[in-house]
Amino acid sequence: MGGRMMPKKVKVYGVPAKGIATLRDLPVPIYSSPSEQFQPLQTIQRDGLYLPFLRRYPDVDGNWIEVTLLDGSKGWMQISDIDDGIQYADIYDPSLAPSFTSLDTAVITIDPGHGGTASGAVAADGFEEKTANLDIALKVMDLLTSQYNIKTIWMTRIYDEDVSLAYRADLGTASGGQLFISIHNNSNGSTSHGTETYYQCGKEQTLDTQQKSYITATAVQMGMLTAIQAAHDAGIYVALPSDRGVKCRLGSGREDYYYVLRNAYIPAILAECVFISNPVEGACLQNEGFRDYLAEGIKDGIIFYLNDLLTP
Numbered sequence: 001m002g003g004r005m006m007p008k009k010v011k012v013y014g015v016p017a018k019g020i021a022t023l024r025d026l027p028v029p030i031y032s033s034p035s036e037q038f039q040p041l042q043t044i045q046r047d048g049l050y051l052p053f054l055r056r057y058p059d060v061d062g063n064w065i066e067v068t069l070l071d072g073s074k075g076w077m078q079i080s081d082i083d084d085g086i087q088y089a090d091i092y093d094p095s096l097a098p099s100f101t102s103l104d105t106a107v108i109t110i111d112p113g114h115g116g117t118a119s120g121a122v123a124a125d126g127f128e129e130k131t132a133n134l135d136i137a138l139k140v141m142d143l144l145t146s147q148y149n150i151k152t153i154w155m156t157r158i159y160d161e162d163v164s165l166a167y168r169a170d171l172g173t174a175s176g177g178q179l180f181i182s183i184h185n186n187s188n189g190s191t192s193h194g195t196e197t198y199y200q201c202g203k204e205q206t207l208d209t210q211q212k213s214y215i216t217a218t219a220v221q222m223g224m225l226t227a228i229q230a231a232h233d234a235g236i237y238v239a240l241p242s243d244r245g246v247k248c249r250l251g252s253g254r255e256d257y258y259y260v261l262r263n264a265y266i267p268a269i270l271a272e273c274v275f276i277s278n279p280v281e282g283a284c285l286q287n288e289g290f291r292d293y294l295a296e297g298i299k300d301g302i303i304f305y306l307n308d309l310l311t312p
């Protein structure tokens with residue numbers, strides 16, 4: 001064949017949609033396109049997994065959604081059989097959720113940083129950031145549930161496992177919620193110390209989202225500093241709280257530097273509680289009592305923000 005090459009056609013399926021599929025009655029086959037004509041890419045065997053989707057494809061043989069898998073890849077699953085028969089999934093559809101009119105109707109995504117083979121920062125004695133992040137995140141979830149009866153909290157992970165940044169951010173976007181909060185601890189040599197929180201100011205986000213992100217970041221930063229002072233007063237935390245500020249970090253194209261802040265299309269923040277690489281702060285972080293205080297402070301910041309949203 002001579003002549004010019006024809007451009008390869010890429011078929012883009014579906015229409016924008018938003019939701020989270022909670023898988024049950026396994027296994028659930030995942031396909032490369034919204035069709036059962038070919039072999040599934042993979043079959044999900046894991047009970048209780050929830051997968052965000054941002055695209056839907058209505059077809060003659062049923063309704064399909066494009067889910068983001070834990071490893072960040074995407075695939076299609078069929079939802080047309082949701083009834084008393086084959087039950088692949090429950091669909092959480094934000095558009096059908098009760099509107100946010102009281103604290104208990106809030107929808108929040110909590111993201112414990114790193115996990116699995118991604119340990120995050122590591123203290124001199126080997127204590128890993130991922131462990132502290134998960135414990136604090138689970139404590140925040142428990143506090144929001146037990147004290148404020150918040151019913152819809154999506155955790156990007158509840159185990160020590162690898163979870164892609166794409167899954168984390170897409171879960172936040174697909175939740176359609178009021179907030180995505182990523183919980184981390186910092187690292188930079190042994191002398192750096194203190195608390196900082198990042199908000200969205202990148203070009204991808206609307207002004208409204210940026211403003212809400214900034215308000216939350218300020219409230220959570222204040223909450224953490226207050227909590228660290230309280231831990232100090234209680235004799236748990238050796239040093240005094242140190243305010244490194246509420247910050248925005250941009251990339252070269254004026255996009256948010258942190259992947260989850262750039263790709264979660266709801267108000268999102270990233271909290272760096274303390275420095276795990278600092279001997280004093282790192283040791284405190286290994287104290288469960290200190291992590292309880294941190295979780296209280298983060299929770300207080302989230303509640304301040306939600307109350308602010310509810311105030312006309």
Ligand SMILES: [Zn+2]
Nearest residue numbers: 113120184185
């Ligand atoms: Zn981290």
